[in-house]
Structures are given as C-alpha cells and as structure tokens.
Amino acid sequence: MALPRPPAAVVFDMDGLLFDTEALYREAAMTVAASRGHDLPEALFLSLVGRPWTANRAALLDHFGAGFAIDAFQADWIRQFDTIVDGRLALKPGVLRLLDTLDALRLPRAIATSSHHSDVRRNLAAHGLAGRFDAVVAHGDYARGKPAPDPFLHAAARLGVAPEHCLALEDSHNGVRSAAAAGMAVVMVPDLLAPTAEMHGLCTLVAPDLEQVCDLLLAASAAPVGRTSGTLPPPARLGGTVQS
Structure with missing residues (x-):
C-alpha cells in the first residue's frame, strides 16, 4: 500500500477524522x-x-x-x-504524530468540514491545535456542502495548491465523494461508516488510522525521484500562512 506520489498539501475532514465526535x-x-x-x-x-x-x-x-x-x-x-x-472530546489516534510529520515535511494543511467555525474553534482549542492548520473551510464558506466538491475546492484555493496536488483525508462516504469530485487523491480512514465498493473505487487508499497515513506520507516523501515526477513542490509556509 503506497501513495502514487507525495502531495503538496493535505486537507482534513474534522468530525470522525480528527476528533472522535x-x-x-x-x-x-x-x-x-x-x-x-x-x-x-x-x-x-x-x-x-x-x-x-x-x-x-x-x-x-x-x-x-x-x-x-x-x-x-x-x-x-x-x-x-x-x-x-465537554470533557469527552477525544482526538483520533495518530493526529498529533501526523501533524508533526506535516511540519517536518513542510506540507501545508487545511480543514474542510460541514460543521460551523465555532465548532472547529472549540475542538482545536480543547487540544491546543489552534495554530496547527493553515486554513479552515467550514459551514457558510461555500454554496454547496458535501458530497459536492465545494468545501475541498475552497480549501485548496485557500492553500494556493491545485486540487489535483492535494491529499484529502476523510471518514465519511459523502466526504469521500466530495473530495474525489474536487479532483483530489483521497484516503479514507473509516470511523462509523465502513468502506463500500464505491468508496474503494473513489479512494486512492483506505487506511485503518492516521498512524498509517503518517507512514504513507513518510514513505512517499522518501520515494525515488522517478516515482514522483509531476508533483508540485510544497508551498513555502511563513508565519503560519501559505505563500503561493
């Protein structure tokens, strides 16, 4: 199991992917x-x-x-x-290691969620993650929600990275449909919903948890140049913002 090429940015769902909500x-x-x-x-x-x-x-x-x-x-x-x-908001396994890995690889990242900005702020603050994402796209930021591609397209635009060079991480079927429709490579990390034949067809990979995603990114970053031709270099991150 491997990513076809290293991404230039990563876009996360929130509920069921970052947080066990x-x-x-x-x-x-x-x-x-x-x-x-x-x-x-x-x-x-x-x-x-x-x-x-x-x-x-x-x-x-x-x-x-x-x-x-x-x-x-x-x-x-x-x-x-x-x-x-309150008091029961848990991180999904592998979140902190994955964010540390993205820092080490200098990969920008965003959240694309159907939840409200207030929910995102509460969840990130509860675990000290408020400064770990370059952009947040939430309810009210797009015309059509998941499974339409709008949330992921907006996230890519905020990061200044073409959607086809982004890796999307999702746990829900509608989220996978949304990210795939946006043209992103998608890794499904199942939560309450098991992957179906449709999901396997839309996803680049299905991973058991974010620890596995972390390993996949590290392996892709170490791949020989010939395996990663055509990949955009990661945008520079200065002061918590993405410079395109």
Missing part, C-alpha cells in the same frame, strides 16, 4: 429522539454523516413526517451534544 453526535441524536417518543434508526443516522444540515433536515422530515418539530429537535440535539462533548 461522530459517536457523540449519534448518542445525542438518539437521546433527544427517545425523549420525544421517537426511534432514530442506526441506518438513518449513518446516512446523515458527512452531509450539510439542509440535506439532513429533509431526510429526518421524510422519516418522521412533515409534522415533526424538526427545528426544536435540531436545537435540542445541539444542546445535548454540547453537554456530552
């Missing part, structure tokens, strides 16, 4: 649904992972019915998540 979102959603006398099937929740709220709102109304108090449900879901995430 998807299981907490599931716990919060099912708790709130039960408190309202509803059952939220596991399959339905999993179909919501990696999608913007507009799409998820429609899916929940389709399941629960047009009379379902969707806005109140969303508000309670967010409050319940905010309650349980």
Whole structure:
C-alpha cells in the first residue's frame, strides 16, 4: 500500500477524522429522539454523516413526517451534544504524530468540514491545535456542502495548491465523494461508516488510522525521484500562512 506520489498539501475532514465526535453526535441524536417518543434508526443516522444540515433536515422530515418539530429537535440535539462533548472530546489516534510529520515535511494543511467555525474553534482549542492548520473551510464558506466538491475546492484555493496536488483525508462516504469530485487523491480512514465498493473505487487508499497515513506520507516523501515526477513542490509556509 503506497501513495502514487507525495502531495503538496493535505486537507482534513474534522468530525470522525480528527476528533472522535461522530459517536457523540449519534448518542445525542438518539437521546433527544427517545425523549420525544421517537426511534432514530442506526441506518438513518449513518446516512446523515458527512452531509450539510439542509440535506439532513429533509431526510429526518421524510422519516418522521412533515409534522415533526424538526427545528426544536435540531436545537435540542445541539444542546445535548454540547453537554456530552465537554470533557469527552477525544482526538483520533495518530493526529498529533501526523501533524508533526506535516511540519517536518513542510506540507501545508487545511480543514474542510460541514460543521460551523465555532465548532472547529472549540475542538482545536480543547487540544491546543489552534495554530496547527493553515486554513479552515467550514459551514457558510461555500454554496454547496458535501458530497459536492465545494468545501475541498475552497480549501485548496485557500492553500494556493491545485486540487489535483492535494491529499484529502476523510471518514465519511459523502466526504469521500466530495473530495474525489474536487479532483483530489483521497484516503479514507473509516470511523462509523465502513468502506463500500464505491468508496474503494473513489479512494486512492483506505487506511485503518492516521498512524498509517503518517507512514504513507513518510514513505512517499522518501520515494525515488522517478516515482514522483509531476508533483508540485510544497508551498513555502511563513508565519503560519501559505505563500503561493
């Protein structure tokens, strides 16, 4: 298992990839649904992972019915998540080693997420990672959310690197679809969703965790020149910003 060439930049998803939050979102959603006398099937929740709220709102109304108090449900879901995430926000294995490796390789990196900027700031601050990313693309920064390519295209533009020279790291099916549609090489690191035949077709690789991604990047950076022809050199990083 190897990357076809070393990337010039790396774009991360956030929930389920950097932070172990998807299981907490599931716990919060099912708790709130039960408190309202509803059952939220596991399959339905999993179909919501990696999608913007507009799409998820429609899916929940389709399941629960047009009379379902969707806005109140969303508000309670967010409050319940905010309650349980405090003190339980864990990094996914390999995050710190991978960020240290990107520093050593001088590779710029961004986050492309469906979550809000406030969520990104909270999560990064909780683990002292606020200065470890060159750009953050979040809800409100793009017209179309995942699985459309917009979040990843915006991230590449913020980094000043062509999408085809970026490596995208994703855990969700819709995130993989988004990154692949943007023209990026994609490594899926599964969280709640197992890779399907479609995912294997869209991804360059499927890795068990970010430790493996770290090893892949180190191996690609050490590859002979003949194996990496056509790769753009990493943009220079000065003072935490990317100079293109």
